Amino acid sequence: MEEANKLKKATYHLWTFTISKLISSFGSQVYTFAISFYILQMTGSATSFATNLICNVLPRTLVSPFAGYAADKYSRKMIVIIAQIGTTIAIGGLLVVSLTSGLSLAAIYVTTIILSLTSTFSGVTFTSSISGLVDGARIQKAMSMNQMSISFASIGSPAVGGLLYGAVSMPVFLIIYMIASSIAVILESTMNFNLFANRKKKVEGERKESMWQSMKAGFSYLKLQPLIMAMIWIALLVNFLFGAFEVGYSFILIEKLKIASNHFGFTQGALAVGMLLMSIYFSVRKEVRFPFLVSKRGIMCMGMLMGGVAIPLLVTMPYTIIFSYYAILMFAFGVMIIIVNTPLQVFMQKQIDDDFKGRVFSILETMAMALMPLGMVLYGVLYDVIPAQWVLFLSSAVLIGVVLILARPSVVRKAHPEYRETNVIKEEAKSFS
Structure with a gap:
């Protein structure tokens, strides 16, 4: 009976994991499209555009080893939830700036760096958690559904980004992204990251590794x-x-x-x-x-x-x-x-x-x-x-x-x-x- 419940929970994970990844991938790519468009329209500078790309790639490269360490040493569920909350807060911060003093390049760059950091921790931790979320027989299905989310976002995000950018103001766009990110937090909080995990249990008094x-x-x-x-x-x-x-x-x-x-x-x-x-x-x-x-x-x-x-x-x-x-x-x-x-x-x-x-x-x-x-x-x-x-x-x-x-x-x-x-x-x- 317990095994049947675990398999039922794994099926639930397949869908919550896919929906959560779809929301985060779609939101991230639509945001990247809209912000890139905004920077080019606001400055007309390829250098400003390239700087935003560097703000996305460089932090990811630097913190990825620390994200891996955290995923192996701490609660993977907590890392994913904190990272997604961090994304929501960063977008909220950019929203406040846009409403009070107007969007500036500095605010956009800082937000891009924070989003790069949160997506690195979330991405590495989620990848490390697949075998704990679903049974061994459905790992391929989980990986495929993850890739489906990314591919679907790649196809739809330019169209949705273009439509939203032309139809609504930047603050409205940021509010939509915040709501989507909050839904992802709620979905992730219902998942059991240790359902099928085979991690070593901590022993009392065991010396901690640095x-x-x-x-x-x-x-x-x-x-x-x-x-x-x-x-x-x-x-x-x-x-x-x-x-x-x-x-x-x-x-x-x-x-x-x-x-x-x-x-x-x-x-x-x-x-x-x-x-x-x-x-x-x-x-x-x-x-x-x-x-x-x-x-x-x-x-x-x-x-x-x-x-x-x-x-x-x-x-x-x-x-x-x-x-x-x-x-x-x-x-x-x-x-x-x-x-x-x-x-x-x-x-x-x-x-x-x-x-x-x-x-x-x-x-x-x-x-x-x-x-x-x-x-x-x-x-x-x-x-x-x-x-x-x-x-x-x-x-x-x-x-x-x-x-x-x-x-x-x-x-x-x-x-x-x-x-x-x-x-x-x-x-x-x-x-x-």
């Missing part, structure tokens, strides 16, 4: 997990090499091929649609049998798609064909992102010890966030001095090579001892059946 010792313990734990280390290296190098796509895609379509802004936006939307549809598929299908293998193949496909971005630079095509080509390519990218991410996330949720999840996920996020700007700066320079098609082709080849080396057959067998190379096609077909 924050520094705890972080060192996280790195020591990772060193003893060669499989997780391989997955983290793959994730980091893929993130870095994807700078070629992040920078090159906009550069090629806007500068080289002169794609109209509305058509460019449509191709970006195709990416989110691909992610959404694949997330829905993963939420209803049974768990992938060989997640590491599926992700490996998915990354290789992404490498080929990245090279495919350069094809219209080499082959003359009518404008309509170019637009259609990029819409299909971006849709395929969206599909592949989910095929790569969801099985890997489920695999890591099951492989990483509950007491180390916060630190491991925060290490991954910190390193990825640190490498992303580096990749963008490097590729920004490369695109100025080397023809775009060669930058993409070379990066695509390196990406595929990195995956073939780091996810070689011996590593795949470590991840999936039941996997046999002699029956590759049959086993891979089963992994997606």
